[in-house]
Amino acid sequence: MADPSNKPARPLLSSVRRRLLVALLLVGLVVLPYLASLAGQPALVSLATRIVILAIAAASLNLALGYGGLISFGHAAWYGVGAYVVGVLYRHFVTGDLLFGLPLGTDQLLITLPAAILVSGLFAAGFGALSLRTSGVQFIMITLAFAQMIFFFFVALKAYGGDDGLIVRRRNALPFVDTRDSATFYWVSLFFAVAWFAFMGRVVRSRFGKVLAGVRQSERRMAAIGVPTYRYKLAAFVISGMGAGLAGALMANHARFVSPDMLHWTQSGEFMIMVILGGAGTLLGPALGAAVLIGLETQLAAWTEHWQVILGPLLVLMILFTRGGLSGLLGLLRGGGR
Amino acid sequence: MPLLIEQALNGVQLGFMLFLLAAGLTLIFGIMGVINLAQGSLYMIGAYATAAVAAKTGSFLLAAPAGLAAAALAGMSMEYLVVRRLYARDHLDQVLATFGLILFFNQLTTILFGRQPLFVEIPPFLNGSVPIVEGLRYPVYRLAIIAVGLATAIALYVLIARTRLGMLIRAGATNRDMVRALGVDIRLLYTVLFGVGAMLAGLAGVMAGPILSVQVGMGEQVLILTFVVVVIGGVGSIRGAFVGALVVGVVDTLLRAVLPGLLRQLMSSGSEADALASGLSAMGVYMLMAIVLLIRPKGLLPAHG
Secondary structure (H helix, E strand, O other): OOOHHHOOOOOOOHHHHHHHHHHHHHHHHHHHHHHHOOOOOOOOHHHHHHHHHHHHHHHEEEEEEHOOOHHHOOHHHHHHHHHHHHHHHHHHHHOOEEEOOEOOOEHHHHHHHHHHHHHHHHHHHHHHHOOOOHHHHHHHHHHHHHHHHHHHHHHHHHHOOOOOEEEEOOOOOOOOOOOOHHHHHHHHHEEEEEEEEHHHHHHHHHHHHHHHHOOOOOOOHHHHHOHHHHHHHHHHHHHHHHHHOOOOOOHHHHEEEEOOOHHHHHHHHHHHHHHHHHHOOOOHHHHHHHHHHHHHHHHHHHOOOOHHHHHHHHHHHHHOEEEEEEHHHHHOHHHHHH | HHHHHHHHHHHHHHHHHHHHHHHHHHHHHHHOOOOOOOOHHHHHHHHHHHHHHHHHHHOOHHHHHHHEEEEEEEHHHHHHOHHHHHHOHHHHHHHHHHHHHHHHHHHHHHHHOOOOOOOOOOOOHHOOEEEEEEEEEEEEEHHHHHHHHHHHHHHHHHHHHHHHHHHHHHHHHHHHHHHHHOOOHHHOOOHHHHHHHHHHHHHHHHOOOOOOEEEHHHHHHHHHHHHHHHHHHOOOOHHHHHHHHHHEEEEHHHHHHHHHHHHHHHHOOOHHHHHHHHHHHHHHHHHHHHHHHHHOOOOOOOOOO
C-alpha cells in the first residue's frame, strides 16, 4: 500500500492522442535549435542538450527503480564510468600511449559510445551481483556505498587527473557530421535519447519487462512460479547501468570535461528525483522529470546562488503532498485529490 | 609498534564516533522503519552549534550542551514537520524527502557560516597527552572521545533494555497499534526517540569539532561511512552497529596508516605508491563491506535473532 509504483498509471490521454502528442513533442525537440536562434537565446541549445542527455540516464534508472522496484542510490557511478571511458580513450588518443598494452585510444564517437556502454554494464554487473544479495533499505545503502567507493577510485586515479578530472579538448568525431557545432551535437544527443527511449519502451513491453514488473509487485510469488528473480533483477540493473554509461559518455562530450564530481552521490540523488518527479514506472516520465528539475535548477540558480535552500524544501513538499510526481500534482490541482 | 598502537587507538576513537551516528540511524530505522539521510545533517548541526558557541563564549563546557540541544531540537522539529508523514511511506519517499532536507540544511549552513571551515579548540582541561606504553603519548581528548562513546553505548543499552521508556520503545517497534491502544501516546514517543537519535548524532558532531574541521558536507562523508557500518553490523541492530563501527573505524584507520609504507616498499615510484595507497585505503572499508555481504548478507549481528 505504501508503494506508489504499485498503482497502475492512470492513462491521462487516449492512445491516439498520446501518439500525436509524442510526435508533436519530437518535432518540437528537433526544431528547437532553430527556435532558440530565432528567439536570440542560443544558450538554450546547451541547456536542452544537458536535459536530453540526463533524460537518458533518468530513463535507464527508471527501468531498475520504476519498473523493477530496485531503489538504486548509486546510479551516478555508472554515469561517471561512462564519462571516464570517453575521457580516458581521448587522453590515450592524444598522447598515443598504450592502454592495457594496446593502442586503444580513440576519438571516434561510434567507438567510444559502445565502449562506454560496455564498461558501465560490466561495472554494474559486478557491483549489482553483490548488491542484489540484499534488498530493501540495505540495497539503498549498499548501492550508495559502492558508488562512493567508485567515486574514491577516480579521485585516487592520479594518472587520469584524480580530483581535477580530465579535459576532453575536442568532442569525439562522427563521420560526415561536425560534432563541434552545438546544434549538431544536440541533434546527435537527441538521436541517442530517442533510440534509448524506444529501446526502453520495447524492454518494458517485452516478456522480460512483464516479469520484472511481477518481481517488483511480489518477488515471492514470481519465485514461487519458478522465475529466477535474481537474474531478472541483475539484468535490469545491468541494462540500467548501460544506459547511464551512454548518458555519461554523451555528457563527457557535451561538457568536454570529466571529473569525479559526475559520480558524486548528490548526482545519484538527482537522478532519483528526476524519475520520481516525472513519474516512476512511466516511459516518458523521466524525460519530463529531467526537464523540470534542470529547468528549475537553472531558474533558481539564476535567481540566487543559494538555490538549494529553495529546492530542498520544494522536494520535501513534493514528496509529502503529491504522490506520483508531477502527474500527481496535476491531479491535485484538478481537485481530484488522492 | 607504538605507531601501530596509536593508530589502532585512533581507529577505536573513529569507531566510537561512527557508533554514535550508526546507533541513531539504526535505532530510528529499526523502530520507526524510517531511513533518515539527514542524520548526517544533524551531526553537522551539532558541530556548527558547538563551534559557534565556543567562538562566542570561549567555553567548551557551554558549547557542548548547546551543540547537543541544537541537534536534538533540529531533529525533533524535523520529525514533527516532515518525518512523521513518512512512516507509512516506502523507503524511496523517505530517501528523497530526507535528501531534500540535506540540500536545505547544507545550503542554509553555507548562508549562515560561509564556506570557510571553522575550527574548535580542544578544551584546556582535555588538552595534553598521557603516556600509554613506552614511547607513546596519546592525546587526552581522543581518550575522552572513547570514554564518552563507551559510556553512551552503556547508557543506550540500559535505556532500551532496563527502563520503562525502553520497554515502550521496544513494544512500539513490535506492534505500534497495540501500544497505542493501550493508551500510550506513540506519536510523542516517536518524536522523543527521534530526538534521542538526533542527540546521538549531535554528540558525535560536538566531539568532532576539535579534531576535524567543521565544514558543510561533513555530514554526508560520515553518513555514507555510517551506512557501511550499518550494513556490516546488520540493519536495525544496535549491537551490530557497535561491532560494525569499531571494525570500520579500526580497519579504515589502519589501512590509511599502513598501506603507504607497504606499497612504497613494493613499488619503485614513491608518489605513485602514495596515490595508490590513498585510493586503496579510501576504498578499503567498502571492500570489507562487500566481503561481509558475500559471507553474511544480513550483516554480522542482524536484528531479531
